[in-house]
Amino acid sequence: MTRQEERRAQTRAALLDAGAALFATRGIAGASVDAIAEAAGRTSGALYDHFGSKEGLLFALLESWVDAATAAVAAEQAAATSLDEWVAAMWRAVSDPPDGDGRWIALEHELWSYANQSDEARRYLARRYAAAWDAIDAVTGPWVEHPAEATRVGPAVIALLFGLEMMRRVDPDVVTDQLAVAALRGVLAGTAVPTT
Amino acid sequence: MTRQEERRAQTRAALLDAGAALFATRGIAGASVDAIAEAAGRTSGALYDHFGSKEGLLFALLESWVDAATAAVAAEQAAATSLDEWVAAMWRAVSDPPDGDGRWIALEHELWSYANQSDEARRYLARRYAAAWDAIDAVTGPWVEHPAEATRVGPAVIALLFGLEMMRRVDPDVVTDQLAVAALRGVLAGTAVPTT
DNA sequence: GTCGTTACATAACGAGCCCTATGTTGACCG
């Protein structure tokens, strides 16, 4: 990789990271192009050369996250040796993400709200979630048996994880780890049957 | 009530309704004061005379919703005669709200995102959710026994309802009524014990 | 070494935004 290509790649990564941070903290509409560029140590000219528009940066951000999200789920699979352990690990990954602060949940909601106004964004999100649902289904395969297609485990588990994190943001004390784990186990029991 | 007071009340209600609709469809940042006033059949001058600022309208909106949300939960209590019926009714109330379109869920998420940037908005939301949690706890009282304080039913049920609605927005086909009811029953079973 | 090209930086424009200051019309009160 030549020095020009290397610098370009660094700039792109910095812009994506700054975009994620500012979209999460100030909202997609509230984060200005100039502020994002400045946070990345560049100017708006660089952003437009890389992504063409503010929405272009947003879509690039969605693409770059596909791997990160499903990879996080797969990583927990290797570590956990029982369903209870896996449930606890999944909740830890959501409530206390390795990302540092909990900015990714805020960003996820920003994307969700934006998807309500843009069909293209909705399709991006749909692809991301479909992959995550499949990953959950695959990971829980060894422990539970999936009955009919109508009661998939993946969507239910991810729905509860997101909802619990929402409640925790509103009132951190009410969603204890104990509550989260109990609810997650309940959902699993409700949507699948344990394999002996 | 004099004719002046009556007109003022109508204007206030129209502005609140228009604000809710536009905040939900275009986002809080994306809905302009002029657009809200026009949708209400008034001008921005009326909005500033009533609420002082755009954020003032938002907070007034939050206040006016406290009763509506918890009232909806309470209304389902009277109709349902079994836990299963109640669960199905709750899901219907979320997935196919009497409001007509599903704009209120979008608005709820807009408020949530906004609360991430404003502590005052977060406190408003916290009060609203606390009331809703209590309502769920009270309504489920006849059917389940609440064990320790650490595993409250209310926050878990509302978390799942919101999460399921999010998933359904991304991909309407994946969250079937059957899946939603099964997951809700699972959460109830996981966080409480049935009486008798 | 030259020169086209790449990877940005700079400057500026036009649109849209929230808000304020002021005007206007009708309702209430004596």
Next chain:
DNA sequence: CGGTCAACATAGGGCTCGTTATGTAACGAC
């Protein structure tokens, strides 16, 4: 029925934003 005030409407300022057009310095192939 005249005066006062409430309930808006109108006009515009000041600012921010997304985007574009243009400049520039470093790079890389020959």
